[in-house]
Amino acid sequence: QVQLQESGPGLVKPSETLSLTCSVAGGSISNSYWSWVRQPAGKGLEWIGRIHSSGSTLYKPSLKSRATMSVDTSKNQFSLELTSVTAADSAVYYCTRPPGGWGFMDVWGKGTTVTVSS
Amino acid sequence: DIVMTQSPDSLAVSLGERATINCKSSQSVLYSSNNKNYLAWYQQKPGQPPNLLIYWASTRESGVPDRFSGSGSGTDFTLTISSLQAEDVALYYCQQYYDTQWTFGQGTKVEIK
Secondary structure: OOEEEEEOOOEEOOOOOEEEEEEEEOOOOOOOEEEEEEEOOOOOOEEEEEEEOOOOEEEOHHHOOOEEEEEEOOOOEEEEEEOOOOHHHOEEEEEEEOHHHOOOOOEEOOOEEEEEOO | OOOEEEEOOEEEEOOOOOEEEEEEEOOOOEEOOOOEEOEEEEEEOOOOOOEEEEEOOOEEOOOOOOOEEEEEEOOEEEEEEOOOOHHHOEEEEEEEOOOOOOEEOOOEEEEEO
């Protein structure tokens, strides 16, 4: 049973870079797609982007200029970096697994809360 | 982007009664080559991540109680809880994955009347 766990700073200053890592347990990160979704407090879900273990990526257009995803197969982890953050980037960030890359997400991490504030 | 619109925003249903949530996409999410609707439903309880209930519009995820069912095609979809239980109080989201840019509905809150 694959489990996901997000990690990273809970507080990021405006204009700085948000960096999160998702650790994959109970399975290999290889030959699979992985994704990030965020949810501002009290609001709905926003898909950020996805990455294949080969490194190919696809981002939400409105975030494309600021988001970078990467995979470290040796550590069974994948990561998200979001540059030039503002308060609007404050949210719970979830890493997820979309099996086969289809788009529905069957495994979610518990989420990590990121607050952008000085 | 495909815009997903859910209705209602919230509903209160008596225990044991039927709850129905609607989801409408701004364009069809039915892929004609395989006749599949690229539509999923999730349940989210407070303080928890979303939990996949339904994919391909009507395929129940393993372990999901059979009181949850999904239906619809093209642009109009429904999630039905046939007999509402106390543990079903939650937010429910639809999501399309027809487009390369995956998008969610705004969510529907289900409460007990």
